[in-house]
Amino acid sequence: MPRTRIKICGITREEDAVAAAQAGVDAIGLVFHPGSPRHVTLEQAQRIRAALPPFVTTVGLFVNASESLVREALSKVPLDLLQFHGDESAEFCSGFGHPWIRAVRVRDSRVVAAAESTYDRAFGLLADAYSEDRYGGTGKTFNWDWLPETRKLPLILAGGLTPDNVGEAVRRVRPWAVDVSGGVESAPGIKSSQRINEFVREVTLTHETD
Numbered sequence: 245m246p247r248t249r250i251k252i253c254g255i256t257r258e259e260d261a262v263a264a265a266q267a268g269v270d271a272i273g274l275v276f277h278p279g280s281p282r283h284v285t286l287e288q289a290q291r292i293r294a295a296l297p298p299f300v301t302t303v304g305l306f307v308n309a310s311e312s313l314v315r316e317a318l319s320k321v322p323l324d325l326l327q328f329h330g331d332e333s334a335e336f337c338s339g340f341g342h343p344w345i346r347a348v349r350v351r352d353s354r355v356v357a358a359a360e361s362t363y364d365r366a367f368g369l370l371a372d373a374y375s376e377d378r379y380g381g382t383g384k385t386f387n388w389d390w391l392p393e394t395r396k397l398p399l400i401l402a403g404g405l406t407p408d409n410v411g412e413a414v415r416r417v418r419p420w421a422v423d424v425s426g427g428v429e430s431a432p433g434i435k436s437s438q439r440i441n442e443f444v445r446e447v448t449l450t451h452e453t454d
C-alpha cells in the first residue's frame with residue numbers, strides 16, 4: 245500500500261502550521277469560507293503560508309466563493325491546490341487554470357462514482373460526511389462501505405477522523421490521503437500539536453503493521 249498522505253485542514257495560526265509540518269504532514273488547508281469558525285483572511289493566510297517550510301502543500305478551501313475571491317486568493321497566497329466544498333460546477337472549478345480537488349458529501353453508495361464522472365478533471369476527490377445544513381467540517385463520519393473499491397481519481401477520506409479512528413479508516417478504505425480538521429483541535433480553529441502528532445503516528449503505525 246502506498247504511504248497514505250495526510251492533510252490537516254482549517255489551520256488559523258502560524259504555530260499550528262509549523263507543528264503540522266514538524267509532525268510530518270503532507271498538506272495543510274486554509275479555509276476561505278466566512279461561515280466557518282476556521283475562516284482566515286488573506287493576510288492571515290499569507291502569514292501562515294510564509295511560516296511553512298518547503299515541501300508542504302498548501303490547499304485553499306472555498307465554499308461557493310465568487311470567482312473574484314478565488315482569483316484574489318491565488319494572486320496573494322501561494323496556494324498549490326484549490327479545494328471546492330460547495331455547489332461549484334466542474335467548469336467553475338477548472339476555470340482558474342490551477343490544480344483542484346473536489347469535495348463531495350457522501351450520503352449513499354452512488355455519490356462518489358457520479359462525482360468522478362462530473363468532476364473528471366479534478367486532481368482528487370475528497371469524501372466528506374453529508375449534512376443537511378453544513379458544507380463540511382461537521383466532525384461526523386459516514387458509512388465508509390459507501391465508497392467504491394475501484395476508483396478513477398485519488399480518494400481523500402475526510403469526515404470525523406480522529407487519532408482514535410484513522411487507523412481503522414486507512415485499513416478499511418485504503419485512501420490516497422486522509423484529511424482532518426476537528427479531530428485534531430482543542431477548540432474550533434485551534435489545533436493541538438499533541439493530537440496532530442497522535443494522528444500522524446496512527447497513520448504511520450497502520451502502515452508498519454499492515
Ligand SMILES: O=C(O)c1ccccc1N[C@@H]1O[C@H](COP(=O)(O)O)[C@@H](O)[C@H]1O
Binds near residue numbers: 273280380382427
Ligand atoms: O472546517 C470547516 O469549518 C469547513 C467549513 C466548510 C466546508 C468544509 C470545512 N471543513 C472541511 O471538512 C472536512 C471534514 O472536517 P472534520 O475533520 O470532520 O472536522 C475537512 O476537509 C475540513 O477541512
